[in-house]
Structures are given as structure tokens and as C-alpha cells.
Amino acid sequence: MRTAALGPAQRAESLAGMAERELDVLVVGAGVVGAGTALDAVTRGLSTGLVEARDWASGTSSRSSKLIHGGLRYLEMLDFPLVREALKERGLLLERLAPHLVKPVPFLYPLQHKGWERWYAGSGVALYDGMSMARGHGRGLPLHRHLTRHHALRIAPCLKKDALVGALQYYDAQMDDARYVATLVRTAASYGAKVANRARVTGFLREGERVVGARVQDVEGGGEYEIRARQIVNATGVWTDDTQAMVGERGQFHVRASKGIHLVVPKDRIHSTTGLILRTEKSVLFVIPWGRHWIVGTTDTDWDLDKAHPAASSADIDYLLEHVNSVLAVPLTRDDVQGVYAGLRPLLAGESEATSKLSREHIVAHPVPGLVVVAGGKYTTYRVMAKDAVDAAVHGLDQRVAECVTEDVPLLGAEGYRALWNARARIAASTGLHVVRVEHLLNRYGSAAEEVLDLIASDSSMGEPLQAADDYLRAEVVYAASHEGARHLDDVLTRRTRISIETFDRGTRSAREAAELMAPVLGWDEGQIEREVEHYRKRVEAERESQRQPDDLTADAARLGAPDIVPL
Numbered sequence: 001m002r003t004a005a006l007g008p009a010q011r012a013e014s015l016a017g018m019a020e021r022e023l024d025v026l027v028v029g030a031g032v033v034g035a036g037t038a039l040d041a042v043t044r045g046l047s048t049g050l051v052e053a054r055d056w057a058s059g060t061s062s063r064s065s066k067l068i069h070g071g072l073r074y075l076e077m078l079d080f081p082l083v084r085e086a087l088k089e090r091g092l093l094l095e096r097l098a099p100h101l102v103k104p105v106p107f108l109y110p111l112q113h114k115g116w117e118r119w120y121a122g123s124g125v126a127l128y129d130g131m132s133m134a135r136g137h138g139r140g141l142p143l144h145r146h147l148t149r150h151h152a153l154r155i156a157p158c159l160k161k162d163a164l165v166g167a168l169q170y171y172d173a174q175m176d177d178a179r180y181v182a183t184l185v186r187t188a189a190s191y192g193a194k195v196a197n198r199a200r201v202t203g204f205l206r207e208g209e210r211v212v213g214a215r216v217q218d219v220e221g222g223g224e225y226e227i228r229a230r231q232i233v234n235a236t237g238v239w240t241d242d243t244q245a246m247v248g249e250r251g252q253f254h255v256r257a258s259k260g261i262h263l264v265v266p267k268d269r270i271h272s273t274t275g276l277i278l279r280t281e282k283s284v285l286f287v288i289p290w291g292r293h294w295i296v297g298t299t300d301t302d303w304d305l306d307k308a309h310p311a312a313s314s315a316d317i318d319y320l321l322e323h324v325n326s327v328l329a330v331p332l333t334r335d336d337v338q339g340v341y342a343g344l345r346p347l348l349a350g351e352s353e354a355t356s357k358l359s360r361e362h363i364v365a366h367p368v369p370g371l372v373v374v375a376g377g378k379y380t381t382y383r384v385m386a387k388d389a390v391d392a393a394v395h396g397l398d399q400r401v402a403e404c405v406t407e408d409v410p411l412l413g414a415e416g417y418r419a420l421w422n423a424r425a426r427i428a429a430s431t432g433l434h435v436v437r438v439e440h441l442l443n444r445y446g447s448a449a450e451e452v453l454d455l456i457a458s459d460s461s462m463g464e465p466l467q468a469a470d471d472y473l474r475a476e477v478v479y480a481a482s483h484e485g486a487r488h489l490d491d492v493l494t495r496r497t498r499i500s501i502e503t504f505d506r507g508t509r510s511a512r513e514a515a516e517l518m519a520p521v522l523g524w525d526e527g528q529i530e531r532e533v534e535h536y537r538k539r540v541e542a543e544r545e546s547q548r549q550p551d552d553l554t555a556d557a558a559r560l561g562a563p564d565i566v567p568l
Contacts, residue, residue: 002190003186003190003448004186004189004190004412005482006185006189006195006483006484006485007481007482007483007485007521008521008523010189011195011196011197011485011487012221013194014189014194014195015194015196015199015216015218015225016225017194018049018051018194018196018216018225019216019225019226019227021047022229022230023047023048023049023194023228024041024046024047024229024231024397025037025038025041025046025047025048025049025229025230025231025232025233025390025393026048026049026050026051026214026227026231026232026233027041027048027049027050027051027232027235028201028214028232028233028234028235028243029053029234029235029236029237029239029243030050030051030052030057030181030185030195030197031057031059031060031061031181031235031236031237032057032061032177032180032181032184032379032382033061033235033237033374033377033385033386033389034050034233034235034236035057035181035184035185035188036184036383036386036406037233037235037374037385037386037389037390038184038185038188038193038195039184039187039188039191039406039409040383040386040387040389040390040404041193041233041390041393042188042191043191043405043406044390044394044402044403044404044405045401045402046390046394046397046401047192048188048192048193048194049193049194049195049196049227049229050185050188050193050194050196051196051199051200051201051216051227052196052197052198052199053198053199053200053201053219054219054308055198055485055486055487055488055490055495056178056181056185056197056485056495057177057180057181059237059238059239059308059343060237060343060344060345060346061177061178061181061237062177062178062343062495063177063260063262063310063341063343063344064177064260064343064379065262065286065288065295065298066176066177066288066290066295067172067173067379067380068089068090068094068102068172068173068174068175068379068380069086069090069172069173069380070083070086070087070128070132070172070380071083071086071378071380072124072128072170072172072277073283073284075124075127075128076124080131082361082378082381084131085381085384086380086381087128087131087132089380089381089383090102090132090172090380091132091136091140092383092407093173093175093380094140094141094173095140096407096408096410096414097383097406097409097410097414098175098180098183098410098411098413098414099414099417099418100413100414100417100442100443100444100445100446101176101179101180101183101413101443101444101446102173102174102175102180103173103174103175103443104140104141104142104171104173105171105172105173105174105275105288105289106142106169106170106171106274106275107169107170107171107274107275107276107277108147108155108156108168108169108272108274108276109121109125109168109169109170109276109277109278110152110159110163110164110276110278110327111165111166111167111168112163112164112165113165114165114166118166118168121168122144122146122168125144125168125170126144128144129143129144129170141171141172141173142171144168144169144170144171145168145169146166146167146168147166147167147168147169148166149161149164149166151167152164152166152167152169155169155272155273155274156271156272156273156274156276157271157329158270158271158272158328159272159276159327159328159329160329161329163326163327164327169274174288174289174290176444176498177379178495178496179444182484182485182495183412183413184411185485186412186483186484186485187409187411187412195485196216196218197485197487198218198219198220198487199216199218199225200216200219201214201215201216201217201243202215202217202224203215203246204232204246204247204371205226209368209369210368210369210370211232211247211368211369211370211371212229212230212370213226213227213228213229213232214226214227214229214232215227220487229370230370230396230397231370231372231394231396231397232371232372233373233374233389233390233393234371234372234373234374235374235375235389237255237344237346238255238257238307238344238345238346240254240346240373240375241254247367247368247371253348253349253365253375254348254349255346255347255348255375255376256302256346256347256348257302257303257304257307257310257344257345257346258300258301258302258303258344258345258347259299259300259301259303259316259342259343259344259345259552260298260299260300260342260343260344260345261316261317261320261340261341261343262295262296262297262320262340262341262342262343263295263296263297263317263320263332263337263339263340264290264293264295264337264338264340264341264502265293265294265296265332265336265337265338266292266293266294266336266338267289267291267292267293267294269294269330269332269336270287270294271330272287274289275287275288275289278323278324278326280323282300283300285297285320285323285324286298287324291471291502292471292502293338293502296320296332298320299319299320300345301316301552303344305552305553305556306556306559307344309559309564310342310344310556311342311543311547311549311552311555311556311558312340312341312543312546312547312555313546313547313549313550313552313555314547314548314549314550314555315550315551316342317334317340317547321334338501338502338504339500339502340501340543340547346375347376348361348363348375348376362375362376362377362378362381362384362388363375363376364388364389364391364392365392366392366395366396369396370396372389372392372393372396374388374389383406383407386406387404390404391404411446412448413445413446413447413448413449414446414447415446415447416446416447417442417446417447420442420446420447420449420450421439421442424438424439431453431456432460432463433456437463440471441453441473451479451483452476452479453475455475455478455479456473456475462474462475462478466499466510466513466514467509467510467513468503468505468509468510468513469497469499469502469503469507469509469510472499474517476496476497477492477496477497477514478517478518478521480496480497480518481517481518481521481522482521486518487522488532488535489514489518489535489536490535492514492518493507493511493514493536499514500540506540506544507536507540508536508537508540511532511533511537512533515529516529518532535563538562541561541562542558542559542560542561542562543559543562545558545559546558
């Protein structure tokens, strides 16, 4: 398929094009649900626009546990339809839609009670595997297995010997959530959607009762556009209520924000060949393999402060360390923590008893003519949410429109990925890169890695790693700005790469090198390079300060000490 390069020129063309003629569907919000909705709409043949106030996935969709999973714990709640749906989506993503981005990951569940717990937990995991296989999409993952304590300690020596009497091991899947969303956006653009980030909806256009468009501010250039659309889809996650308020209509439901934080620690701090899943008094705790690191999370607490930059407090960090250390033979300390990130889950809180129980389910509503709202749900089931949202929009179009086809639309980079993976040694030999570097590129870009390799072929210095973050090549920074819509240094260090959480300096030592690589693509002068670097350093300082604060209020105040947008 033809790939879309989301550089500065394309962004300007998209904004102008959206304002030029009426769209069939305008999607507001480019998290995973909004990006998925844009892809669903455009692949049904609808003229489609997508606008995002900040960067792709800059809210919830870049700050998750980075798992594609059926929700094993929802079986315990007897929520079989949700698990069945999620397991089908997991299988589709692994096998057909995004095999380059979604990968199997093993988890060990330590058993702490003899007899009954093995039967109870084992039955649940067996049902989980059985439901996956029954959907016809479980062949890509190994089945669960029962382990003795001796065997469990052999594959996870990090565990205290008295922390378990045996174990279960099962498989789920994982991805880089922000990279996945950026790929969704590019896929939609490749099929003809007009997409623009840093484009904020400031109000809706009305004709009588009907919503007929939106006023959109170009946050970068300062202009304002009136974009008319036959249907608008509000997919703004935890900002749903704020966006709805612009219409002046009382919503049928409300979205409550629940904060979850994660710690990132180096691989050598936890000696294990498998991820871990642990019970806590409130929920579950994951220790997730993440390249040369582990992700430890998560928490689940109400949050009613700043939605753009939820802050992790010292109490949050202590909570995770305390719970993971309860099973580790060598406990983690604050000094082991390389990165910390906090995100907000959009949970549905209805005005009636029925909707207050929706929790991780999603809902689609048509509160006024011309406007569809989609909210709630899980990352894994984004495609189903998108389908339901577009179905509702199509109902409002009052014309025949094709059915959803995204079950059969691989994401950008999926086509040809396995063939290139099989040829990775030959690619390494022809490019001069180590085969590990080629594998890294293929697992981040799929077959689109050839575009990154073209940058290296035209300038050999692009094949060198960043000096202070050597997991990433210099070409990847340039490609983020020229092809993936990165507009600022923060976009690259936080979302296109994960340097901000994978290095002890949180990316500050890489900031100048990355900014200088982005500058020619984005037309920055030396003054703008300095502003980008300084802004990023202040952001990191504010985050570090927030993580020293005792509670949410003080952490939020400290995090807000850094400005949000870099002036151009």
C-alpha cells in the first residue's frame, strides 16, 4: 500500500483540505479510538478528517500498560462477553492486522496456597485459553502450563522462595501504545483521511439543533478553520465531558478519570525470563518485559486535577515498590527507577444505576443530530469501539454506506513484514547494520522500515545510534518528523521513541542531538532548537519534582510548573 508521509507540508494541506469542502465524518481526538474511527470511516469510502489538540496518543493512549489482552481478571467478574470480544481482537492484531507491532508476552502467576488456588486459578486460565481458541484466533500463542515451585523459580529466580508454592504461566500480548496509534493514523491517511495534530477544536458549528461542523484552531500556526462535516465523532476520552460542554447539551453519561502510574526499571534489576502478574488488595500488579527494561504497574485512583499532565506522586511510587517487593528476593529501590509515567483511564460514570456499572465497557451515543460520542472501553477493543461509532455516524448520514472492513485491513507495515523478517540477515549484510538493529527497525516499523533504511542509505551518519540513547538510530528521529507527524522534541523523546522513560536522565542528554536532527525537517532555526531543548528540560524537572511530592494535589501543582506548548 502507498504510505503517507505526515510531514509539515502534509499537515498544512490536510487542514486546508478539511476546511475546503464538507466532510462525511470529522473525528475529534487522535487517541487509539479516534485514530481507529478515522481508519474505519475512510475504509468504508467516507471522506474523513481527524484532528487532535496535541500529539497523536498524547493522552491515555501513550500511557497504558502497553498490553493487548483479553482481561483475565474480568473472567473473575463473570464478564464473559468483554473477555470474548477482547480475545478475538488480540488474535486479529497478532495474526493479521499488526504482527509487526503486537507481540506475545509470557506471564507467571505465583500461587500462594496449596490445593484450591491451583484449581481455581488454573480453571480460569484454562477457560481464557479455551475462549481464545474457540474464536479461531488463539493459534498464535502457547497454551498455559502449570509449574512446580522449583520450575517457577528456575524461570523467575527473582522471586522469594516463600512467595509461592507453585505457579501458572500463560500468554498475552503487548505493543508500544503510542507507536501503534501513530501507525493507525498513518494507515488512515494512506487510505485518504485528512489528519492534523496540534489542531484544537474550540467550538462546534450549529444549524438549529444540528451540529454541522467544528471551529479548529491551528495551535502551531495560529490560524482558525471552520471545518464542516455531516457527522462529527467525539472520541476525546477523559476529555469527553469537556468536549460535550461545547455543544451545550447535557450528556447521557459522564466519563470519570482513573489514574494509573507505571515504573520503568532496567532489565538486570529483576532476574526473570517471564513477566509476572501479582494480586493486590485492590486489583492486579504487572511486571512486564519491555526490551532492556521492565514496566511495573499499575495503580487505580480517582483523579480530578489536570487531565493533560496527570502526575505521579511519591505515594504512588511507594505503593508500587511496596507491592512488587513483597515477592522479590532482591527488593527494588527508588534508585532503580529509570522512568515513571502516569495516565488516565476513561471510565464511564452514568447518571443512572444502569450506566454507573458500565466501567470498562464502552458506549456510543447520539446526543444531538450530527454528533456521535464514543467513550469508555479498553485499548484492546478499540477497533470494535471505532466500528460502533462509525455505525452510529452512518445511521445519521441517511445513505447506504459499506459495512466495516477493518477486520481485514492490515496496518501500515504489516504487509510484507514476515518476508522481510525472514530476510533480516541479508538486509543487515547489505546495509552494514547489525542484525539486531534491523530486527529493532522491523519490530517498530514493519515493512515501512525500508523508508528508514533509505534515509541511512542516503546519509550513513543516520545509521549511527543516538549518543545518549543507543537503542535508537539517528534516522528514527528524522523519520519521526518527516513521516510520523512529530512537531516537537517532546513528541519524539516521549512517544515516537521511549527515551523519556528508558534512560536515567529521562532523555535530557539526548535532547539537543534530537532537536538538531529534527530542525531541517521542521524548519527550525537555532533559537527554536534552544526553546525546544529548554522546554523539554523544564518538563523533566517538573515531573521529577512532582514525583517527590507526597500526594496528588502537591504533585499536580509541581507538574504544572512546566509550560505546555513551545512557541514557534
